[in-house]
Amino acid sequence: MQYCSRDFLEVSSWAGLHSGAAIVTKILGDPALKQQWYGEVKTMADRIISMRKSLRSALEAEGAPGSWNHVTDQIGMFCFSGMTGEH
Numbered sequence: 001m002q003y004c005s006r007d008f009l010e011v012s013s014w015a016g017l018h019s020g021a022a023i024v025t026k027i028l029g030d031p032a033l034k035q036q037w038y039g040e041v042k043t044m045a046d047r048i049i050s051m052r053k054s055l056r057s058a059l060e061a062e063g064a065p066g067s068w069n070h071v072t073d074q075i076g077m078f079c080f081s082g083m084t085g086e087h
Contacts, residue, residue: 052079059083 027033049072056071070082 048077055081 027037052072056068059068071079074080
């Protein structure tokens with residue numbers, strides 16, 4: 001049973017990677033799907049930027065000590081807020 005489970009997990013993880021690659025190939029290989037994907041990524045990026053601006057504005061409006069420029073200067077999905085338990 002132990003070997004059967006291990007073999008199943010190995011096949012499942014390979015199939016998952018293969019399926020993901022097939023999805024990427026399909027989307028990037030079809031001009032209409034690729035354009036839709038770019039639009040969705042842009043929407044997500046704009047939302048992240050908007051949320052960071054809102055966070056920074058709220059912190060500054062509340063008079064939170066320190067500079068909060070780093071919140072809006074960062075790029076990418078994740079952000080270091082610099083907040084502590086006191087904030």
